[in-house]
Amino acid sequence: MTAAVPGFFVLMSLIVALGAQNVFVLRQGVRRxxxxxxxxxxAGSDALLILAGVAGLDRLESALPxxxxxxxxxxxxFLLGYALIAFRRALGPGDALDPRQRALEAVEAGHAR
Incomplete structure (x- = not known):
């Protein structure tokens, strides 16, 4: 068995798992x-990070300290910026939990189509 087959399954397990990034993408999709x-x-950042890992960041660091x-x-x-965005969102009004607001948004979305 070549390394491509196990690598493919590892990649699929990373994509299928609902991590923070996947939940964020799904939330943005629901919100449109x-x-x-x-x-x-x-997708671009994932591809870049996978490529960097495969190519060997250690070798690159040896050549360019x-x-x-x-x-x-x-x-x-990046992590600090993402944390600040999440913190700001947490301090904001919790309108996502207000059923009347959610119902109004659903009705408005239905009329917009």
Missing amino acids: EHVGLVVAIC WIEGVARWGGAA
Whole structure:
């Protein structure tokens, strides 16, 4: 058995698992907010990260030592930005839990079609 077959199943298990990114993509799809852009960014970043892992970030870091700092601080900045967005959303009004507001949005969405 070649490495491609187990690799394919590992990839499928990562895609099928409902992690934070997949839930985010699904939520944006349900809201119909920037769906294409969100899918493109998520798929592109996943492909880039998989490619970087396969190609060997360690080898790249050996050749270009400054890459380690860029990866570390870039990743930290991304996670901090994502955390701030989630924190801001948590502080906002909880209209997603208000059944009357959700019903009104559903009716408005039905009339918009």
